[in-house]
Amino acid sequence: MSSSHPAVAITGISGPLGRSLAKLLHGRERIVGIDRRPFPGRPKDLDVHQVDIRKRKAEDLFRKGKIKALIHLGIVHDPRMSAEEHHQFNVIGTAKALEYCARHGVKKLVVLSSANVYGPHPNNTNFLTEDAPLMGAARFGEIRDLVEVDILAQSFIWKHPEVETVILRPVHVVGPGISNAASRYLRLRRPWVLMGFDPMIQLIHMEDTCKAVALALGSRARGVYNVVGAGQVPLSAALKELGRRPIGVPHFAARGLLDRLFKLRLSDFPPGELDFIQFLCTIDGRRFEEELGWKPSVGLRQTIRAVEPDGVLMPRTRGGLGRIRSDR
Amino acid sequence: MHFMRAELGQLVKGGLRRLTFRLGGEEVSQRLEALTSSQPNHQSNEFGVDPFGMDLDYTLAAMGPLFWLYKHYFRVRTYGLGRMPRGRVLLVSNHSGQLPLDGAMIGISLLIEADPPRPVRSMVEKWVPTLPYVSMFMARCGQVVGTPQNCIRLLENEEAILVFPEGTRGVNKLFSQRYQLAPFGQGFMRLALETNTPIVPIAVIGAEEQAPALLDVKPLARLLKMPSMPITPTLLPIPLPVRYHIHFGAPMRFTGRHDDDDSELTGKVNEVRAVIQSMIHEGLRQRKNVFW
Numbered sequence: 001m002s003s004s005h006p007a008v009a010i011t012g013i014s015g016p017l018g019r020s021l022a023k024l025l026h027g028r029e030r031i032v033g034i035d036r037r038p039f040p041g042r043p044k045d046l047d048v049h050q051v052d053i054r055k056r057k058a059e060d061l062f063r064k065g066k067i068k069a070l071i072h073l074g075i076v077h078d079p080r081m082s083a084e085e086h087h088q089f090n091v092i093g094t095a096k097a098l099e100y101c102a103r104h105g106v107k108k109l110v111v112l113s114s115a116n117v118y119g120p121h122p123n124n125t126n127f128l129t130e131d132a133p134l135m136g137a138a139r140f141g142e143i144r145d146l147v148e149v150d151i152l153a154q155s156f157i158w159k160h161p162e163v164e165t166v167i168l169r170p171v172h173v174v175g176p177g178i179s180n181a182a183s184r185y186l187r188l189r190r191p192w193v194l195m196g197f198d199p200m201i202q203l204i205h206m207e208d209t210c211k212a213v214a215l216a217l218g219s220r221a222r223g224v225y226n227v228v229g230a231g232q233v234p235l236s237a238a239l240k241e242l243g244r245r246p247i248g249v250p251h252f253a254a255r256g257l258l259d260r261l262f263k264l265r266l267s268d269f270p271p272g273e274l275d276f277i278q279f280l281c282t283i284d285g286r287r288f289e290e291e292l293g294w295k296p297s298v299g300l301r302q303t304i305r306a307v308e309p310d311g312v313l314m315p316r317t318r319g320g321l322g323r324i325r326s327d328r
Numbered sequence: 329m330h331f332m333r334a335e336l337g338q339l340v341k342g343g344l345r346r347l348t349f350r351l352g353g354e355e356v357s358q359r360l361e362a363l364t365s366s367q368p369n370h371q372s373n374e375f376g377v378d379p380f381g382m383d384l385d386y387t388l389a390a391m392g393p394l395f396w397l398y399k400h401y402f403r404v405r406t407y408g409l410g411r412m413p414r415g416r417v418l419l420v421s422n423h424s425g426q427l428p429l430d431g432a433m434i435g436i437s438l439l440i441e442a443d444p445p446r447p448v449r450s451m452v453e454k455w456v457p458t459l460p461y462v463s464m465f466m467a468r469c470g471q472v473v474g475t476p477q478n479c480i481r482l483l484e485n486e487e488a489i490l491v492f493p494e495g496t497r498g499v500n501k502l503f504s505q506r507y508q509l510a511p512f513g514q515g516f517m518r519l520a521l522e523t524n525t526p527i528v529p530i531a532v533i534g535a536e537e538q539a540p541a542l543l544d545v546k547p548l549a550r551l552l553k554m555p556s557m558p559i560t561p562t563l564l565p566i567p568l569p570v571r572y573h574i575h576f577g578a579p580m581r582f583t584g585r586h587d588d589d590d591s592e593l594t595g596k597v598n599e600v601r602a603v604i605q606s607m608i609h610e611g612l613r614q615r616k617n618v619f620w
Contacts, residue, residue, distance in 0.1 A: 200379075232377075
């Protein structure tokens with residue numbers, strides 16, 4: 001596609017999700033990729049810039065690149081990154097990305113937030129809708145920046161009605177190479193479970209997530225949408241499907257224990273994650289289905305199995321001991 | 329070790345399921361089998377659970393011991409089950425007995441005596457999900473946290489929902505207050521109006537005498553963070569072998585705005601409450617003895 005054709009910019013393109021999305025849109029759209037990380041095995045005709053979204057050079061891409069749309073995936077979830085750097089990158093990075101959109105005539109913006117912003121809670125209704133309060137950081141302060149990213153994008157909807165902004169809140173994304181907390185947990189051979197608790201969980205396949213982003217990109221929709229994959233299962237059923245042998249831990253002891261292990265760097269799961277295996281954080285995806293005609297294409301069983309690294313050998317994490325960097 | 333535990337679990341589940349079928353007899357078993365294999369409203373996925381996590385197979389196993397109580401301990405009699413409308417319905421009942429066995433007995437009666445069997449969903453308190461094992465058990469048996477959104481979603485899916493508008497005020501009432509309905513919450517009426525759902529009033533006779541509470545030790549309740557701490561002659565509220573009579577009333581239909589002021593709803597709520605209270609009086613009149 002000629003460089004005069006208006007492009008779709010994608011932040012965080014070098015992560016597994018970004019790469020999968022680039023593959024999906026490649027040939028359909030001119031893509032301008034933005035990521036701090038290199039993009040190994042980049043196709044020759046894919047335009048990727050190794051820059052930090054917060055830097056001037058990133059804005060230059062918007063200034064001269066004729067960018068019609070931005071897909072903002074560049075949000076890190078690394079429990080081992082310093083809280084300040086995490087916050088800086090996610091919140092300032094998002095604020096900058098939004099600023100570039102407003103300043104350089106970007107017409108469409110898709111921000112990939114997450115259903116985790118609602119937060120697991122015993123009082124939660126089984127299917128949280130888009131208007132539910134974002135309580136994710138109430139008991140799990142480390143993810144405050146993810147809630148802030150969502151809120152920044154929400155206020156952008158009101159401040160800049162000229163930009164068609166869509167915020168997607170997908171459930172836990174799983175797929176080969178994805179290393180968010182849910183995927184890392186489901187990859188453990190002997191994961192912890194909290195004795196007597198077995199909440200329903202929702203997963204979405206990486207490829208379905210990309211399709212949802214593409215659907216939002218191609219529509220005239222604006223606003224916030226929950227995105228659900230093939231459905232929900234009890235946590236125990238997902239672990240059984242993967243052949244895991246869970247270790248039951250009493251809930252009253254688990255938090256303190258995990259806190260110690262995390263501080264000793266024996267586990268990469270901050271204690272706040274425990275709520276996700278104790279309480280519900282499941283969402284209602286009907287709005288996206290009804291207004292945009294969303295339908296996931298990967299079945300439930302296949303989605304669960306997608307946490308297993310596909311062909312490529314990943315370092316097996318045992319008993320919560322493994323360390324994997326987790327840019328989405 | 330792990331596999332042994334899993335096998336043991338399967339064994340217990342299988343045994344309890346057989347208990348349910350044995351207690352039910354051939355006809356009931358056939359109906360229950362048909363329910364688990366094909367139920368029009370039931371949206372079980374390939375893992376055997378519906379979107380709320382209800383597992384019919386698990387439910388049939390879990391109900392085994394309760395079914396035994398139903399048949400041999402409380403020797404439940406039901407009246408007016410034929411009046412149950414098809415499709416969405418709100419079952420509104422009096423609540424008593426310190427332990428919510430009245431809910432379990434109503435649920436079982438609709439599974440084994442109604443044709444076709446109707447799995448009943450009931451709404452649990454918001455602290456239930458914080459209880460280990462109980463939370464899991466409740467969810468697999470189809471009990472969901474009582475949020476209006478959950479209720480609406482289930483009714484739109486044409487399910488039967490059981491509510492106790494007396495709430496914990498009912499379940500923990502003292503012996504001296506038996507068969508006197510506590511004030512009703514109004515939530516059920518808003519839901520009925522919003523989803524255009526008929527209400528079936530239910531009067532449970534017997535449960536109010538199963539565990540006579542003599543006094544409520546409020547300071548102890550506060551200490552244990554429980555809604556109340558009733559003291560029964562047996563200390564723990566072990567139910568006496570009273571006979572249960574469950575009366576199903578004629579469906580009541582209401583029209584109006586669901587977002588009206590409470591004062592507008594009060595009249596409608598009191599109408600339902602008055603019907604249940606009169607069904608209770610009638611049921612007590614018909615009853616010869618508490619125990620048989």
